[in-house]
Amino acid sequence: MGEKVRKVLKVLKDVNVDSIEPKVEFNSGVKYPIFDGTVISVEDVRESLLLLHEAGILKSEVVDNIAVCPHCLSHKLMIRTQCPSCGSPKLVRGRMIEHLACGHIDFEEKFKSGEVLFCPNCRKPLGQLGVDYRTFSSLYRCLNCMSVFSNPKIEYLCSSGHSFSENDLAVHSVMAFKVSPDKRSLIERMAFDVEDILKPLMDMGLSIKAPATLQGRSGIKHDFSFAIWYEYEDTPSIVGSIHLLDRALSATDVLALWAKANDVGVQHRVMITFSGVSEDGRRLAAAYNLKIIEGKDAQDAAEKVREHITELLKGMKPPAPKAPMPEAKKEEKKEPTVLTRFPWDTFYFAINLTRLI
């Protein structure tokens, strides 16, 4: 999921547009043409744009709607008509005539007899339109119960085979999105690759995983933006979290990382922020021995992270030669590798915390 959103952000950063307009078409349903020609699927684009909207990075506006199946959300729907009296689908539709004198109603051709019109029921000739008879441009007749009606019962059939009534039809809003001008710099930061920051550390011979999910002593699994192993051990030497929100790093953000790192038993904790840090956050970080790195941009942060890690390494004992992992452990813990996924779990965790405060 995180990788999709990052790709979408990268496109937004590269094309530098302010509005993301939808296009409704039969094959894809709703698509956003600025993502045409990218590797991101139409579904992933839609999902990511909504997530970015929920995160407050994009503004949205309803510009259209689309009817979809309530069961599978397919927009590929067939309309089936049924008799409102008996439910039969055996319906025919056409021009009809009603003979006002006897009330008989039937298709126009049933009244035709050569050049003149005769009522097939009472056999009388039809005189003046509007006086003797009236016409209907389109009415339905049920061939099962013979009733005549203008509004059949409508049933929808979706491409996956679900059928449902008009009342159950789900209507989805079609949204256009706008990049808030004040969020443009945030998008640029968020589109960066966490690997950019960590790559130089790999070259220093460290094992890195980004993002990393680690199980704490409590049994709870915690997500970190990255984890760095100095030696082959279960527990990494350093864990970090990258704070990408527009607001300064708060005491709650610091506590959240400290609590997670503490549960996992990691000694060194690093937080990278591009939006500064609150006074409380700074004090708490100092008290809990948690390093905050304030970066102006990705490159600046990368340099500072490198400096800090190098400093930390000096205080550690030299690593043992890289022996293969014991066989039993290999199964459960693979050698950490650098992944290029963006740490969305951590990101949204931070957002959720913000909502709680």
Ligand SMILES: [Zn+2]
């Ligand atoms: Zn369906």
Ligand SMILES: [Zn+2]
């Ligand atoms: Zn008649």
Ligand SMILES: [Zn+2]
């Ligand atoms: Zn019927």
